[in-house]
Amino acid sequence: MATAPLGEYPRARRAQVTPADAGLATYGVRRVPGLRREEVAMSAGMSVDYYIRLEQGREKSPSAQVLDALSQVLQLDDDARLHLYRRAGLTPTPTRVSVPERVDPELLRLMDMWPDNPAIVLGRAYDILAGNRLACALFDGFKQGPNLLKKIFLDPDAQVFYRDWEQVARYTVAGFRLLQGRTPNDPRIREVVEDLSRRSADFVAMWERHEARGTRLASKRFRHPEAGDLTLRINAFDVRSTPGQELIVYHAEPGTSSAEALALLGTLAATGEEEPVHSALTLPGYRPS
Structure with a gap:
C-alpha cells in the first residue's frame, strides 16, 4: 500500500526526535534512530493503532486536536506545524505565543x-x-x-x-x-x-x-x-x-x-x-x- 503524504511527514519527523528530546526513558537496544510509533502515540494521547493508520495513510481526516498533539510530540516549530496542517488539508489555529519578541x-x-x-x-x-x-x-x-x-x-x-x-x-x-x-x-x-x-x-x-x-x-x-x-x-x-x-x-x-x-x-x-x-x-x- 502506498504511503500517503501525511504519513511520510510524521514518520520522517519522529526519526529526528530522540527519547531524550521527548523526556522518555529508554531501556535496552533500540532499532530505530528516533521515537517508536508507540512512543509517539502514547505521548500524543492516541492509540497505537490510530497512529499507525496515520502513518500508513489509512486515516484520511485527522482532527486539529490530533495534529496539535503530534506537533507537540514531534517538536514542530510554527513553519513545520503549518506544513503538517497543509498535508492534512487543514488550516491551523494560531499557537499560544509566550517567547520574548525580537526584531531582525x-x-x-x-x-x-x-x-x-x-x-x-x-x-x-x-x-x-x-x-x-x-x-x-x-x-x-x-x-x-x-x-x-x-x-x-x-x-x-x-x-x-x-x-x-x-x-x-x-x-x-x-x-x-x-x-x-x-x-x-x-x-x-x-x-x-x-x-x-x-x-x-x-x-x-x-x-x-x-x-x-x-x-x-x-x-x-x-x-x-x-x-x-x-x-x-x-x-x-x-x-x-x-x-x-x-x-x-x-x-x-x-x-x-x-x-x-x-x-x-x-x-x-x-x-x-x-x-x-x-x-x-x-x-x-x-x-x-
Whole structure:
C-alpha cells in the first residue's frame, strides 16, 4: 500500500526526535534512530493503532486536536506545524505565543537608515519592539512604556498629542480586537487587555463595543510639543522574517507644513538625546508596565 503524504511527514519527523528530546526513558537496544510509533502515540494521547493508520495513510481526516498533539510530540516549530496542517488539508489555529519578541537585526539597520521617516515595529500585542531616532522623537521616547494601546489610553497628554484621539483610539482597539480573535490564548494580549481594563474606563467602553477591524487609518494628525502640528501618512507592512510583527512607516506630503514640522523634528532628534529603541521587550530586566 502506498504511503500517503501525511504519513511520510510524521514518520520522517519522529526519526529526528530522540527519547531524550521527548523526556522518555529508554531501556535496552533500540532499532530505530528516533521515537517508536508507540512512543509517539502514547505521548500524543492516541492509540497505537490510530497512529499507525496515520502513518500508513489509512486515516484520511485527522482532527486539529490530533495534529496539535503530534506537533507537540514531534517538536514542530510554527513553519513545520503549518506544513503538517497543509498535508492534512487543514488550516491551523494560531499557537499560544509566550517567547520574548525580537526584531531582525537587518530590519533595525534599515530603520536607522531612514532619518526622514519615523518608523516603528509593532509586536503581536501592539508592543513597540523597535523605533528609529525620529520615531522616538515623535512619540516622546515612548515614556509611557513601549505599547501603543497604553500610549493612547494611559498617557495623560494623549488626547492632545493625537488631534483625532477618539478616532485613533477606536481604530486601534478594533485592530487589537482582531488580533485577540486570531490568538485568543496569547498571554501578552491578555495581559494588555487586563491591565487597561483596570486602568482606563475609556478603553473598557471601546473594548465592550466588540468592533474588529483590520484596516488602519491612512493618516494621523499629531500635535507635537516642539514641532507643532503634523499630518502624517501611514504605511504598514507585515514583517515576513518574523510573522506577527508589523513595520509602520510615517511620512509627510512634500512641500506641506507637516513636512517642514517633520524636518524640524528630525533636526531636534539629531541634536538631542533621543536614542533609537531596539527590541525593547528583550532588554535585561524589562517588564511591561
